[in-house]
Amino acid sequence: MLTINIISIFPDFFTGPLGLSIPKRAAEAGLVRYNCVDLRSFATDKHKTVDDAPFGGGPGMVMKPAPFFDAVESVGATAPIVLLSPRGKVFSHADAVRFAEGTELTLLCGHYKDVDQRVADHLATEEISLGDFVLSGGEPAALAVVDAVVRLLPGAMSDIESARTDSFFDRGLSAPSYTRPAEYRGFKVPDVLLSGNHAEIDRWRREEGERLTRERGG
Structure with a gap:
């Protein structure tokens, strides 16, 4: 404890x-x-x-x-x-x-x-x-x-994988997140996130995280 x-x-x-x-x-x-x-x-x-x-x-x-x-x-x-x-x-x-x-x-x-x-x-x-x-x-x-x-204590979070994908957890910033609906007021979720192609989704998230980290001086 x-x-x-x-x-x-x-x-x-x-x-x-x-x-x-x-x-x-x-x-x-x-x-x-x-x-x-x-x-x-x-x-x-x-x-x-x-x-x-x-x-x-x-x-x-x-x-x-x-x-x-x-x-x-x-x-x-x-x-x-x-x-x-x-x-x-x-x-x-x-x-x-x-x-x-x-x-x-x-x-x-x-x-x-x-x-x-x-x-x-x-x-x-x-x-x-x-x-x-x-x-x-x-x-x-x-x-x-x-x-x-x-929140980092073992067992504190019901889904520790959620913490592992946060910004700064063994890396820089995390990629942006989206949820339903896929289109809201004309603003659309990136197509790759709706593709079902998990390899492409992982690549997109990695590249977006790296881009944001560079742009924000990380």
Whole structure:
């Protein structure tokens, strides 16, 4: 079983999404356990403060290191301990596979202006980003990582072959998909997909995937 610890000031953010679809089925099947930890539980003042003004001045607030360290220690987390951060390397399918092959994953969700750098340097084992943009907090990014990882757990999907034909699964982008009707508002499905010739269909899908990967810089 994979245990996923999610440390956040908004643990309720995950209740709805993790109770739906593949994340829910995987948990019910005993493939994954979600442990959402409220970072404010590790604040030491009556107001449950987890942020403070940055040294050196400037706008915004910075999340304090102590609550993160204490929260991680409370669950006995081991690597990988991932800080969701715009400074991190971009999350990839290879990362999802790597995390899915483990037994534990801990995700640290920042908020406000930034997280004290000592969390990145001395607590997290890696930093991961979803891309060159900034979210209001690490929670949406953490949820994306969880979804990408959990669907790869053996038995999580009813049809693992569906996952194997996804984009980035041992290759670049996947070919476009079509379903009934064969013509809609004058827009037709490529003839090859209606031909019944599986060798030609496989060739078309391979070539289309390669074309899209080239065009999009993959």
